[in-house]
Amino acid sequence: MAEKGKLIILSGPSGVGKSTIVFKAMQERSIFCFSTSVTTREPRPGEVHGREYFFIDQERFDEMVAADELLEYASYVNHSYGTPRSFVEEKLEEGMNVILDIEIQGARQVYEKIPEAITVFILPPSMETLRERLIKRGTDSRETIEARIRRACQEIEEADFYDYLIVNEDVETAAKEFNAIITAEYCRFDRTKALALREPDFNC
Numbered sequence: 001m002a003e004k005g006k007l008i009i010l011s012g013p014s015g016v017g018k019s020t021i022v023f024k025a026m027q028e029r030s031i032f033c034f035s036t037s038v039t040t041r042e043p044r045p046g047e048v049h050g051r052e053y054f055f056i057d058q059e060r061f062d063e064m065v066a067a068d069e070l071l072e073y074a075s076y077v078n079h080s081y082g083t084p085r086s087f088v089e090e091k092l093e094e095g096m097n098v099i100l101d102i103e104i105q106g107a108r109q110v111y112e113k114i115p116e117a118i119t120v121f122i123l124p125p126s127m128e129t130l131r132e133r134l135i136k137r138g139t140d141s142r143e144t145i146e147a148r149i150r151r152a153c154q155e156i157e158e159a160d161f162y163d164y165l166i167v168n169e170d171v172e173t174a175a176k177e178f179n180a181i182i183t184a185e186y187c188r189f190d191r192t193k194a195l196a197l198r199e200p201d202f203n204c
């Protein structure tokens, strides 16, 4: 049976560059897959249903919650977001590493259910840089941008349960750091595995 995959939770303020980091990391490692969330927010120009998100209405979202189809869910600046459970569970069983790009309340829910999940928080070099990035992206109103900045400040204060922190000053470096974290996790001393290996391979 294939060894179970690793679950990687990536959080950080909206606009910090998480998807670019994930995209670059996936180019280097084929055993990653990305969990596509459901959301009630409107698609941004260029976003495709089933790629960035499954865009659904609040009624369908509530049905999924009631049927326990979401591994976690949360509300973020007036919209609901959630991770479909079946995809994540199936891929982990198949031995794939699954990346969740989710905000902090959802991360906490997953961490409580699956404590071996690897948690990574991405920070911008400063809040001003984040504001500039969100303005440049041009997809949100000024009011939404300020709401997202306020939410980012709250998240940073509560992020102390994450295992790793990356400051995304430059995306190439951030992606390398992300991959280094995954490499380190593969090299972790796992006592059960080490004991199982001992006899045939090392003759001791």
Ligand code: 5GP
Binding pocket: 011, 012, 013, 014, 015, 037, 038, 041, 072, 073, 074, 076, 081, 082, 083, 101, 102, 103, 104, 105, 106, 107
């Ligand atoms: P955006 O609207 O900018 O795409 O995402 C807003 C925030 O929602 C981001 O911080 C993103 O990580 C988070 N998010 C995206 N999908 C999910 C999800 O399935 N669950 C939770 N809890 N947060 C999500």
